[in-house]
Amino acid sequence: MLNNDSDKLLTINDVSTAFKINGKYYDAVSNVDLEVHPDEILAIVGESGCGKSTLATTVMGLHDPSETQISGEIDFEGQDLAKLDEAGYDKIRGKKIGMIFQDPLSALNPLKRVEDQIQEVLIYHTDMNSTQRHDRVIELLNQVGIDNPERTAHQFPHQLSGGMRQRIVIAIAIACKPDLIIADEPTTALDVTIQAQILDVLRDIQKENHAGIILITHDLGVVAETADRVAVMYAGQIVELGTAAQIFNEPKHPYTRSLLRSMPQRDTYNDELYVIKGMVPSLQKMPTTGDRFAPRIPWVPADAHEENPTMHEVEDGHFVRCTCYKVFKFPDEEGILS
Amino acid sequence: MSLIEVKNLKVHYPIRGGFFNRVVDNVKAVDGVSFSIEEGETIGLVGESGSGKSTTGKAIIGLEEITSGSILYKGKDVTKRTHRKQLKYDEAVQMIFQDSMSSLNPRKRIEDIIAEPLRNFEHLSKDEEKLRVLQLLDIVGLDPDALYKYPHQFSGGQRQRIGVARAVATDPSLIIADEPVSALDLSVQAQVLNFMKKIQREFNISYLFISHDLGVVRHMCDKIAIMHRGRLVEVGTRDDIYDNPQHIYTKRLLAAIPETNVNNREQNRERRLKIEQEYQNEQSQYYDADGLAFPLVQISDTHFVALPKESLNKQGEVNG
Amino acid sequence: MWKTILRRVLIMIPELIVLSVLVFLLAKAMPGDPFTGSINPKADPAQIHHLMKINGLYDPWYQQYWNWVVHLFHGDLGMSYEYQEPVMDLIKQRGANTLWLAIFTMLLTYFIALPLGIYAGRHEGKWQDTVVRVYTYVTMSIPFFVVLVIGIWIFGYGLNIFPTSGSVSSTASGLGGTILSRLGHIILPGLLGALFGTVNVVQYLRSEVIDAKHSDYVRTARSKGVPMKDIYKHHIFRNSLLPIAAFAGYSITGLLGGSIFTEMVFSYPGMGLLFLNAINYRDYTVITALVLLYGFLNLLGTLLSDIILSVVDPRVRIE
Numbered sequence: 001m002l003n004n005d006s007d008k009l010l011t012i013n014d015v016s017t018a019f020k021i022n023g024k025y026y027d028a029v030s031n032v033d034l035e036v037h038p039d040e041i042l043a044i045v046g047e048s049g050c051g052k053s054t055l056a057t058t059v060m061g062l063h064d065p066s067e068t069q070i071s072g073e074i075d076f077e078g079q080d081l082a083k084l085d086e087a088g089y090d091k092i093r094g095k096k097i098g099m100i101f102q103d104p105l106s107a108l109n110p111l112k113r114v115e116d117q118i119q120e121v122l123i124y125h126t127d128m129n130s131t132q133r134h135d136r137v138i139e140l141l142n143q144v145g146i147d148n149p150e151r152t153a154h155q156f157p158h159q160l161s162g163g164m165r166q167r168i169v170i171a172i173a174i175a176c177k178p179d180l181i182i183a184d185e186p187t188t189a190l191d192v193t194i195q196a197q198i199l200d201v202l203r204d205i206q207k208e209n210h211a212g213i214i215l216i217t218h219d220l221g222v223v224a225e226t227a228d229r230v231a232v233m234y235a236g237q238i239v240e241l242g243t244a245a246q247i248f249n250e251p252k253h254p255y256t257r258s259l260l261r262s263m264p265q266r267d268t269y270n271d272e273l274y275v276i277k278g279m280v281p282s283l284q285k286m287p288t289t290g291d292r293f294a295p296r297i298p299w300v301p302a303d304a305h306e307e308n309p310t311m312h313e314v315e316d317g318h319f320v321r322c323t324c325y326k327v328f329k330f331p332d333e334e335g336i337l338s
Numbered sequence: 339m340s341l342i343e344v345k346n347l348k349v350h351y352p353i354r355g356g357f358f359n360r361v362v363d364n365v366k367a368v369d370g371v372s373f374s375i376e377e378g379e380t381i382g383l384v385g386e387s388g389s390g391k392s393t394t395g396k397a398i399i400g401l402e403e404i405t406s407g408s409i410l411y412k413g414k415d416v417t418k419r420t421h422r423k424q425l426k427y428d429e430a431v432q433m434i435f436q437d438s439m440s441s442l443n444p445r446k447r448i449e450d451i452i453a454e455p456l457r458n459f460e461h462l463s464k465d466e467e468k469l470r471v472l473q474l475l476d477i478v479g480l481d482p483d484a485l486y487k488y489p490h491q492f493s494g495g496q497r498q499r500i501g502v503a504r505a506v507a508t509d510p511s512l513i514i515a516d517e518p519v520s521a522l523d524l525s526v527q528a529q530v531l532n533f534m535k536k537i538q539r540e541f542n543i544s545y546l547f548i549s550h551d552l553g554v555v556r557h558m559c560d561k562i563a564i565m566h567r568g569r570l571v572e573v574g575t576r577d578d579i580y581d582n583p584q585h586i587y588t589k590r591l592l593a594a595i596p597e598t599n600v601n602n603r604e605q606n607r608e609r610r611l612k613i614e615q616e617y618q619n620e621q622s623q624y625y626d627a628d629g630l631a632f633p634l635v636q637i638s639d640t641h642f643v644a645l646p647k648e649s650l651n652k653q654g655e656v657n658g
Numbered sequence: 659m660w661k662t663i664l665r666r667v668l669i670m671i672p673e674l675i676v677l678s679v680l681v682f683l684l685a686k687a688m689p690g691d692p693f694t695g696s697i698n699p700k701a702d703p704a705q706i707h708h709l710m711k712i713n714g715l716y717d718p719w720y721q722q723y724w725n726w727v728v729h730l731f732h733g734d735l736g737m738s739y740e741y742q743e744p745v746m747d748l749i750k751q752r753g754a755n756t757l758w759l760a761i762f763t764m765l766l767t768y769f770i771a772l773p774l775g776i777y778a779g780r781h782e783g784k785w786q787d788t789v790v791r792v793y794t795y796v797t798m799s800i801p802f803f804v805v806l807v808i809g810i811w812i813f814g815y816g817l818n819i820f821p822t823s824g825s826v827s828s829t830a831s832g833l834g835g836t837i838l839s840r841l842g843h844i845i846l847p848g849l850l851g852a853l854f855g856t857v858n859v860v861q862y863l864r865s866e867v868i869d870a871k872h873s874d875y876v877r878t879a880r881s882k883g884v885p886m887k888d889i890y891k892h893h894i895f896r897n898s899l900l901p902i903a904a905f906a907g908y909s910i911t912g913l914l915g916g917s918i919f920t921e922m923v924f925s926y927p928g929m930g931l932l933f934l935n936a937i938n939y940r941d942y943t944v945i946t947a948l949v950l951l952y953g954f955l956n957l958l959g960t961l962l963s964d965i966i967l968s969v970v971d972p973r974v975r976i977e
Binding site (some may be wrong): 196219220221260263264266268273279 | 386447455493528534535550552553556580590591593595596597598599600601606610
């Protein structure tokens with residue numbers, strides 16, 4: 001569901017995150033603007049190195065300040081997270097924002113029982129006594145679909161299957177009913193049938209808690225099945241933003257269109273898959289001006305690109321970076337410009 | 339005669355226990371798998387983690403000790419050492435791995451990596467060898483200057499192509515590809531898949547394409563075998579499997595693949611939940627008392643499914 | 659678990675038998691005998707011959723071995739040729755001395771190493787870390803016996819604070835006096851042993867802490883809103899101490915073997931010195947008894963480490 005401006009949960013305004021490499025800072029995320037509303041699933045999709053995970057950990061304040069430079073505003077419920085110190089962040093993390101990670105085995109402490117790991121959030125953010133905390137743990141385990149919560153609570157992570165572990169990680173993230181949940185590739189390490197179950201759990205939780213969810217993934221299928229809105233990222237920038245229907249039914253940006261076209265489909269057995277020319281530039285070689293995707297569509301004339309590409313609203317809520325989408329065609333389409 | 343025929347392949351790992359550390363039980367990683375691979379065809383071996391699909395691939399190439407069963411290559415059992423040598427089996431069957439970083443020796447240059455199988459099996463002069471390596475690099479679309487670089491200097495997709503080049507060096511008739519694109523980004527995956535198909539056309543190679551990704555398998559494979567808990571549950575052509583799946587596990591896998599069509603979201607979800615329900619409730623119809631699949635039964639020229647005979651007849655009646 | 663431990667103990671029996679045969683043969687293969695030269699140099703060769711004969715040294719090796727084993731089961735390891743005392747008594751005496759020194763050294767080692775390792779790991783790359791690493795490099799690069807000699811020279815002769823030899827002063831009286839005197843004798847060797855024996859533990863712990871710091875479960879804890887100092891307390895310390903706790907079983911039994919360097923330089927009458935002398939004087943009965951004991955301690959150490967590991971790490975279960 002689309003919301004009006006009054007109920008924004010998170011507003012990311014001109015945020016850049018730069019990492020120190022050999023003494024110099026390079027942008028992994030550059031000038032990102034994004035909003036998340038309560039009760040929606042916003043997917044951030046892109047390939048490895050596009051900055052989607054960095055953006056998530058920036059919101060979560062998980063970067064080492066001595067190695068990272070963050071600029072811009074991260075407005076969360078009226079508070080600028082970018083200005084918070086560690087102590088300030090500790091009051092938000094786990095309570096107001098929960099995070100789910102990719103690899104559920106390494107995300108859990110191997111030496112602690114499931115119950116203790118879930119209780120830890122409650123200890124820091126609530127004034128429940130130990131009986132109340134235990135009851136809450138059982139309630140949470142039920143909520144994430146674990147059949148025998150009392151037994152599971154007493155187990156160690158290595159005694160559980162991958163899907164079970166990810167449910168535990170989700171239980172930790174939602175323990176304090178946070179308003180925002182960030183899920184970073186929550187199903188990448190799991191089998192497809194388990195993936196489907198975990199996505200169901202996420203959706204159910206969102207409906208129950210009315211939380212906003214940022215779903216970070218590289219899997220377009222997962223996005224199409226789960227997201228309300230989608231942001232496509234390439235080389236540290238958002239290149240296209242819109243509802244799931246807008247992105248999948250009428251993709252505009254050449255990168256979005258290329259990605260969708262390189263996916264194996266039902267009827268592609270006899271065809272070559274589309275291959276995007278060239279490679280993603282490394283952080284150090286990232287161009288600071290011009291369209292970052294231009295080198296990968298070399299047949300598009302230079303004057304079709306903007307000098308400093310900005311986002312253009314092509315439809316209500318559908319934004320595309322750079323003007324080159326207007327003339328872009330694949331080489332095998334009619335009327336190629338060359 | 340098929341290129342490869344796997345007959346009742348079993349790979350069991352002993353579990354030791356008790357006071358005298360005797361074998362108390364077996365993990366049946368692969369438990370009676372039979373299928374054949376024809377010349378120039380791609381057969382997809384699909385299953386979730388722990389299904390035994392990788393173990394099957396490794397057993398065929400000889401990286402995994404076989405508990406029982408046989409593997410016929412051109413009609414002869416290559417589990418016997420003499421036949422292996424006689425048929426040059428070790429040259430004829432090659433493997434591509436999922437993790438290109440750990441399957442290429444980081445301290446060796448690309449030239450040596452690709453030339454390694456040549457040095458093992460063919461006696462070429464220095465110049466001949468170099469020429470061959472350059473040819474191979476060209477086949478997978480890498481520049482000649484790659485010769486003197488090391489694996490870490492390449493991207494994931496390029497490394498996977500180097501793995502392909504190494505695999506085709508000995509002019510094999512079968513390549514076992516174990517999750518060859520699972521670690522790759524979409525755009526890079528497309529490139530590697532294209533190369534694999536191109537090489538297949540040019541050199542008439544067969545693939546055993548092991549994967550959990552039914553989307554990629556549909557794009558690559560003529561024939562598909564679905565594996566669950568060490569046994570095959572369904573084997574058939576691409577159309578058999580995707581348009582007319584019979585076993586509940588196949589249906590369940592297919593229903594779980596996320597589709598890029600946003601408009602059918604709700605229908606997909608409902609269908610998936612319905613199948614999931616059926617899977618939970620009707621285990622006994624599809625699995626034996628130990629929770630394992632039944633033996634395969636042929637239901638058409640190309641289509642086999644692991645169901646007890648009675649239930650097939652019943653279904654036949656329903657379907658008319 | 660008890661079943662497995664019992665099985666492991668039973669497996670040790672054949673291992674010890676093989677070891678004892680090997681040790682026995684090796685000791686026999688050493689050139690020389692325990693009598694020539696150790697008694698009056700003018701002694702009649704016929705008398706030595708007679709001594710060898712009544713001590714059974716001319717019997718075939720298996721006979722000698724069998725005699726030894728039979729006696730062993732009666733708690734009799736034979737007489738030391740050198741000390742003319744039952745070997746059992748010797749080992750008891752020396753073992754007690756070594757045990758005192760070993761426990762003291764080990765406590766001190768962990769007392770120094772644990773905080774240093776954790777501190778260095780926590781402040782990875784900062785000046786605190788550099789200081790600790792310089793310390794470990796220095797202690798690693800100076801040979802231990804040099805340290806001991808310098809230590810004795812400064813604290814023993816120069817400042818004359820600590821005794822330089824023996825395990826207890828002959829003038830000490832009463833229980834309290836004896837204990838104080840014993841302590842006085844082990845402080846210097848123990849301290850030096852600890853100061854220069856911490857390298858491994860410090861470096862290992864440091865890298866464990868650094869690994870844990872960057873691990874995913876620490877990131878999870880941070881995203882739960884747990885303050886960093888609590889994460890160190892509840893997650894990082896425990897997880898990085900794990901391998902060191904497991905190794906402790908091994909090092910306890912290792913230390914019981916005695917430190918040859920320390921005991922020699924300080925003329926400390928422990929197991930190490932006993933062993934060294936036994937080799938020098940071809941004291942077969944002592945050599946075989948000690949090597950067998952070392953072998954046993956080694957096996958015991960491995961078992962102990964496995965047991966400790968299975969107690970502290972839920973992922974490891976001896977089954």
